[in-house]
Every structure is written in structure tokens, then in C-alpha cells.
Amino acid sequence: MTDDNNPNPKPKKSNVYTRTGDKGKSSLYNGERRSKTDDIFNALGTVDELSSCIGIANHYCKKVENGLEDKLVEIQCKLIEVGSNIATPRNSSHTSKLSFTSFDEENVNLLEAWIDNLDSQLPPLKNFILPSGGESAVFLHQCRSVCRRAERVTVPLVEAEVAEQSVGKYLNRLSDFFFVAARYAAMFEKQIENYYEQRRDDKESNLVKRELSKQ
Numbered sequence: 624m625t626d627d628n629n630p631n632p633k634p635k636k637s638n639v640y641t642r643t644g645d646k647g648k649s650s651l652y653n654g655e656r657r658s659k660t661d662d663i664f665n666a667l668g669t670v671d672e673l674s675s676c677i678g679i680a681n682h683y684c685k686k687v688e689n690g691l692e693d694k695l696v697e698i699q700c701k702l703i704e705v706g707s708n709i710a711t712p713r714n715s716s717h718t719s720k721l722s723f724t725s726f727d728e729e730n731v732n733l734l735e736a737w738i739d740n741l742d743s744q745l746p747p748l749k750n751f752i753l754p755s756g757g758e759s760a761v762f763l764h765q766c767r768s769v770c771r772r773a774e775r776v777t778v779p780l781v782e783a784e785v786a787e788q789s790v791g792k793y794l795n796r797l798s799d800f801f802f803v804a805a806r807y808a809a810m811f812e813k814q815i816e817n818y819y820e821q822r823r824d825d826k827e828s829n830l831v832k833r834e835l836s837k838q
């Protein structure tokens with residue numbers, strides 16, 4: 624019997640897996656093979672994790688149409704470019720690959736403009752915020768803290784001139800964006816934001832709850 628007549632043909636092998644990474648090594652964008660324990664893969668993996676968190680946050684932002692949706696997708700695209708920069712060591716890659724994966728500092732300026740715009744609408748902050756404020760806000764806070772970890776694991780690569788400085792700046796500014804975006808999302812949904820307030824009398828709770836109101 625030929626394959627054409629087989630009622631249950633085996634599906635064609637997927638190219639999702641090549642098995643080349645089974646022994647714990649993988650490829651950088653310049654073709655170099657390194658252990659998956661390398662700092663570069665740690666940073667790439669953390670940036671990828673951040674993008675997944677943004678996907679969750681955006682799922683909730685879309686439900687309420689709070690206006691952050693397009694920005695979050697735009698950031699996910701930029702994180703692909705951050706990953707390409709990290710995966711192409713500045714100090715050991717061909718010039719053509721370097722220029723193709725350069726990360727434009729203009730991306731940082733755009734984030735700053737978004738931060739300024741959102742922050743100008745928020746009430747000023749006097750206390751530490753506890754991640755709170757509804758579904759969109761809490762996932763945006765998670766994005767903020769995962770982003771800070773992505774920054775921590777990327778900084779040594781920037782210091783070693785493996786990744787560009789613009790990438791370090793972008794991740795640093797991005798956690799600030801998530802902070803204001805989380806507060807904005809809570810305000811948009813008229814949710815309660817929880818704050819920590821230091822009290823002298825330790826019988827009293829440190830928790831303060833406040834609804835955010837538009838400035």
C-alpha cells in the first residue's frame with residue numbers, strides 16, 4: 624500500500640523541534656553555540672517571560688478597553704528587537720548582523736512620552752503601592768516586577784558590551800511604564816488601590832485603601 628492510500632498517514636514532522644538543543648546548548652543569532660545556562664539565554668528567556676506576562680495583562684485590558692492595548696502589543700514587538708540585540712553579541716558578531724539588530728534609542732523616548740501622558744492624569748503618589756487595583760492593574764504590576772528582573776539579568780550584558788546601552792535603558796524605562804500603566808488601569812476601572820503606610824502604633828494596620836480619581 625502506498626502512503627496515498629494509507630487512511631492514517633503519519634503527520635509530517637514539525638519544524639518546531641530540531642532536537643539540536645537537547646544537549647543543553649543553543650544558537651545565538653550570529654550562529655555561535657552556547658550552553659543554555661549562559662547569561663545571554665538567561666536574559667533572552669526573561670524577556671520572553673515578560674512578553675508572556677504582557678499577553679496576560681493585555682487580555683484583561685482588552686476586556687475593559689482601557690486604551691493600553693495597542694501600547695502593550697507595540698511593547699511586545701519591541702521586546703523581540705531587545706531579544707535580537709541580546710542574542711547578537713556586540714563584541715563578537717559580524718557588522719552586518721550588528722547593524723540589523725541595533726536597538727534604536729528613540730524607543731526609549733517613545734516610552735517616556737507614554738509615561739508622561741499617563742502620569743499627568745494620575746493623582747500624586749505619597750506611599751508605597753501594594754500591587755492591587757483590579758485584574759488589568761495587578762497583571763501590569765506583575766509585568767513591572769518581571770521587567771525589573773529582565774533588567775537585572777541584562778545589565779551585566781550591557782556592562783560587558785554584549786548588549787547595547789539602549790536595551791538597558793529601554794528595560795529600565797519599561798518598568799516605569801508598567802508602574803504608571805497599572806495605576807492608570809486601576810483608575811480607569813474605578814478600582815481600589817492599596818497602599819502601605821508606616822504606623823507608629825503597631826496595633827494598627829499598615830494598609831490604606833483608596834479609590835483613584837482622575838486628576
Ligand SMILES: Nc1ncnc2c1ncn2[C@@H]1O[C@H](COP(=O)(O)OP(=O)(O)OP(=O)(O)O)[C@@H](O)[C@H]1O
Pocket residue numbers: 639640641642643644645648649650651652659664665667668710
Ligand atoms: N531555554 C532557553 N531560554 C532562552 N532562550 C532559549 C532557550 N533555548 C533556546 N533559546 C533561544 O531561542 C531560540 C529558539 O529556541 P529553540 O527551542 O528552537 O532552540 P533549541 O532548544 O536550540 O532547539 P530545539 O528546541 O529545536 O531542540 C534559540 O535559537 C535560542 O537563541
